[in-house]
Amino acid sequence: MNQPRSNAAQETVDRVRQALGQTAAAPTRPNPTAGGARREFDFSSLPEYEILKVWKAVGDLTHISNPFYRLHDGRASNTTSIDGRTIVNFSSYDYLGLNGHPEVAAAAKAAIDRYGTSVSASRLSSGERQVHRDLEAALARLSGTEDAIAFVSGHGTNVSVIGELLGPEDLIVADAVIHNSIVEGAKLSGAKRILCPHGDLDAFERALRLNRARYRRALIVVEGLYGMDGDVPDLAGLIRLKRRYNAWLMVDEAHATGALGATGRGIAEEQGIDPADVEIWMGTLSKTLAAAGGYVAGSRALIELLRYTSPGFVFSVGLSPPVAAAATAAVDVMMREPERAAALRRNGRSLLAKARSRGLDTGLSIGASVVPVIVGNSGQTIMLSEQLLKRGFNVVPAVFPGVAENQARLRFFVTSEHTPVQINSVIDAVAEELPSIRSNSSIVGAIVGR
The missing domain is CATH 3.90.1150.10 (Aspartate Aminotransferase, domain 1)
Structure with missing residues (x-):
């Protein structure tokens, strides 16, 4: 039951509404043609912007x-x-204290001296540099996979990879609290999307059992360490499900790298899982690895496919050399210490x-x-x-x-x-x-x- 407002609280509410030009009645959408006005071009008139104004006035x-x-x-x-x-x-x-580490900083500075601050092109055309290949080899070693590919954006990695690998004939089953980048990638793909209650393996099984047969491909997506809740999935249970229903399994290790496992290699090390049992490992360079960007690690076939088909890689400039070098050095320090x-x-x-x-x-x-x-x-x-x-x-x-x-x-x-x-x-x-x-x-x- 709502408690009655005190006089002071009501007075403040009234002052905010007065400052915003509001009345007790719900605001109405402006008529774009009223009086010849062209309000559709005025972003300050959008309801979403009005919400920002309310919060600013409250503050x-x-x-x-x-x-x-x-x-x-x-x-x-x-x-x-x-x-x-x-x-x-x-x-x-900065989970492992590597941001500003002397070796990481020195690697970035040396890369600037050799390559400059940008490769000035997509890697597909003329942006490929040894610093990129060194980073991807390090990421594959870290992940325990055959190969890896590095993108300029962690968020963009999930959007581009999921959006490219899946389509309207496919199924995506994900945890309900999955990161926004995965949600946006799923939307872009046009695939059938099912969100399961957080951590509920029975719900994942039910979604696959009732829907898998009607779709060409299926993808299960979870986070290795959930960035909002700080918990982990049952990876062995998910592997059993993906095998039973012929699905790919994708694990977003953004918060798990450095944080899980005896040496920080992530949830596979934490739970004693063979990395080869997961088709798609995704991670970010911007957290433990003290840089910026994202990556996917997996089989050579997967990585080669993404090198030639993933829009966020093919049509984007290559990673800045000092960023790539810093991440490579961070992997080296992390694995050594x-x-x-x-x-x-x-x-x-x-x-x-x-x-x-x-x-x-x-x-x-x-x-x-x-x-x-x-x-x-x-x-x-x-x-x-x-x-x-x-x-x-x-x-x-x-x-x-x-x-x-x-x-x-x-x-x-x-x-x-x-x-x-x-x-x-x-x-x-x-x-x-x-x-x-x-x-x-x-x-x-x-x-x-x-």
């Missing part, structure tokens, strides 16, 4: 800064600098245990590189992020529509470089701030109609 009136697009002054690590102030950072993906992965797991488990000991909801996280603290209300989550920043911690919220409103959360990205003091202090701060926020957040909730 202005409640003195809560925008938690997104904060300007950082230097290198992302376990600390960062915002407005010249050193902040403990739990919102970057498995103690980095071990330190990350210790820190992840420590943060998870500390959060649970303080009564915080960490959902399904196993305590690897991603640990959520679920607040369950977007406004409160944003307010909590603001209070943590004031106390010296950068933890960016995940709110509706990125997650369901009752699943709004802070996501803690843990690295091998975080210290016990940093981990304990941030969880203490969350546990201290959250009760007060929950008891005094009626204004934000009232404004957004929650």
